[in-house]
Amino acid sequence: xxxxxxxxxxxxxxxxxxxxxxxxxxxxxxxxxxxxxxxxxxxxxxxxxxxxxxxxxxxxxxxxxxxxxxxxxxxxxxxxxxxxxxxxxxxxxxxxxxxxxxxxxxxxxxxxxxxxxxxxxxxxxxxxxxxxxxxxxxxxxxxxxxxxxxxxxxxxxxxxxxxxxxxxxxxxxxxxxxxxxxxxxxxxxxxxxxxxxxxxxxxxxxxxxxxxxxxxxxxxxxxxxxxxxxxxxxxxxxxxxxxxxxxxxxxxxxxxxxxxxxxxxxxxxxxxxxxxxxxxxxxxxxxxxxxxxxxxxxxxxxxxxxxxxxxxxxxxxxxxxxxxxxxxxxxxxxxxxxxxxxxxxxxxxxxxxxxxxxxxxxxxxxxxxxxxxxxxxxxxxxxxxxxxxxxxxxxxxxxxxxxxxxxxxxxx
Numbered sequence: 001x002x003x004x005x006x007x008x009x010x011x012x013x014x015x016x017x018x019x020x021x022x023x024x025x026x027x028x029x030x031x032x033x034x035x036x037x038x039x040x041x042x043x044x045x046x047x048x049x050x051x052x053x054x055x056x057x058x059x060x061x062x063x064x065x066x067x068x069x070x071x072x073x074x075x076x077x078x079x080x081x082x083x084x085x086x087x088x089x090x091x092x093x094x095x096x097x098x099x100x101x102x103x104x105x106x107x108x109x110x111x112x113x114x115x116x117x118x119x120x121x122x123x124x125x126x127x128x129x130x131x132x133x134x135x136x137x138x139x140x141x142x143x144x145x146x147x148x149x150x151x152x153x154x155x156x157x158x159x160x161x162x163x164x165x166x167x168x169x170x171x172x173x174x175x176x177x178x179x180x181x182x183x184x185x186x187x188x189x190x191x192x193x194x195x196x197x198x199x200x201x202x203x204x205x206x207x208x209x210x211x212x213x214x215x216x217x218x219x220x221x222x223x224x225x226x227x228x229x230x231x232x233x234x235x236x237x238x239x240x241x242x243x244x245x246x247x248x249x250x251x252x253x254x255x256x257x258x259x260x261x262x263x264x265x266x267x268x269x270x271x272x273x274x275x276x277x278x279x280x281x282x283x284x285x286x287x288x289x290x291x292x293x294x295x296x297x298x299x300x301x302x303x304x305x306x307x308x309x310x311x312x313x314x315x316x317x318x319x320x321x322x323x324x325x326x327x328x329x330x331x332x333x334x335x336x337x338x339x340x341x342x343x344x345x346x347x348x349x350x351x352x353x354x355x356x357x358x359x360x361x362x363x364x365x366x367x368x369x370x371x372x373x374x375x376x377x378x379x380x381x382x383x384x385x386x387x388x389x390x391x392x393x394x395x396x397x398x399x400x401x402x403x404x405x406x407x408x409x410x411x412x
Contacts, residue, residue, distance in 0.1 A: 016141045114269040213275065217259075220363070223386055227259040227274055234265035244294040253289045253351065256281055256298060266299040269311040273302050279316030280305050281383035282369045286351050287328060289371075290410045304328075315365060321353055321406040329411045337402055338397045346372055350409035359401035361388060 214228045230237070242262050248254045257282045258264060264274030273280065280302040287296055305311055308327065310320040326333035335341055335352065342352055352370040356362055361382060368388075369381040377394035 010200050102409075213382055213403055217275065221385060223257075224259045224274075227261055227264050230261045231265070234261075237261050237263075238265050239299075242290065242297045242299065248288050248292070249291055253369070253381060254285050255381050255386070255389055256285055256383060257386070258298070260298070263298040266302065268302040269306050269313075273298060276315070277302050278367045278383045279310075279320060282353050282367045282381075283320065283324065285326075285369055285381055285383070286353070286408045287330065290330060290353065290408075291328075292303060316367070318355065318404065318406075321408070325408060326411070331411045333407045333410050335405050335407045337405060339399070342370070342378070342395075342405070343373055345407040345409075346370070348409070350407050352396075352405055352407055353404040354405045357403050360397070361385075361401065365403075 089201040214224075214231055217224050218228045240262070244254075248255060258277040259274035264272060264277075266273050268277045268280065269391060271277075277298065281298055283305075284296065284298045284301040287301070288294065304319055304327075305316065305324065308324060310317045310324050321332040322334070334347060345352060354368050354370060356366045356368060358364055361368055361384070366382075366384065370378050370385070371381055372379045377392040378398060380389055380391070380393055
């Protein structure tokens with residue numbers, strides 16, 4: 001743009017209201033520009049030379065700047081490198097931390113799982129030990145059962161051998177089955193279960209053969225010889241009437257023997273009075289003394305005891321001396337084993353019946369009747385022996401053999 005154009009432009013801008021001073025200033029500006037144009041020639045030449053030299057300088061400057069920039073940028077690079085290395089290290093540490101954390105978690109899991117494993121292992125070992133205990137218990141139980149079977153078999157063999165030996169001995173002695181003999185309390189003679197096979201029973205239910213028992217009775221008591229000898233003619237005496245007037249004296253206690261042939265073959269339960277009737281005979285003697293009723297014979301007294309349940313397989317029941325006496329109009333009372341008490345009862349007019357242990361009167365059991373006492377001792381009616389009835393027995397001898405005793409007297 002030249003000076004005229006500039007002036008025109010100013011006129012356009014300011015609406016032609018430019019004063020002379022303004023135009024003067026614009027012309028001066030053109031002169032100065034012309035002068036500057038004249039002097040611009042040497043500037044162009046120098047500028048070209050400088051422009052030629054500028055690439056080298058620029059390269060040197062660029063090289064210097066590059067040298068300067070790396071020096072300046074080196075801290076940044078170092079920082080970036082440090083930051084990268086830190087990043088790398090942090091990544092490595094993070095990986096290591098992750099590994100450690102994973103290892104720790106695995107360790108924690110392993111620690112947490114270890115009790116479970118221990119419990120499982122303990123449970124397995126406990127199950128195995130329990131199975132082993134069960135097997136051991138089964139073996140022990142089987143062993144014990146086997147031992148019990150052996151012991152049972154051994155006992156059975158011993159018992160069988162004992163039975164065979166016992167039967168052989170009995171067969172060798174008498175040729176009869178096993179037999180157990182002996183007088184029981186009350187004078188009852190018992191046989192074992194096989195006695196009825198050889199003894200037999202008659203219509204009254206009494207044993208009909210006692211050859212061995214009678215022989216034993218004779219060996220123990222020679223006074224029974226007539227009774228044993230008359231056994232073959234026993235049918236002449238069984239159930240026949242008996243007159244007791246010859247045996248009874250008023251005011252005295254009669255002495256009657258159980259093996260008297262007049263009643264000794266009569267039944268007392270499944271036995272004979274001569275072998276088992278000591279109880280009924282003692283009551284018979286007391287009854288005759290108190291009532292003087294000679295119509296009550298020993299056979300009837302034995303039947304009375306049997307009918308009222310005082311006969312048992314083990315002998316005469318002790319209830320005969322209380323309940324049985326009451327049925328006959330007498331009074332029976334159990335007494336204490338005391339010498340003065342016994343004497344007081346006898347002084348009052350009573351009699352005393354005693355159940356005896358084995359001793360002077362029996363080898364197994366027996367009943368006797370005490371009728372009085374004297375200075376030397378007590379007077380006894382023994383229904384099995386006259387010899388013992390004729391003696392005086394001191395209390396010291398009697399009381400060790402007395403099992404129990406009852407006082408009998410006339411009923412009120």
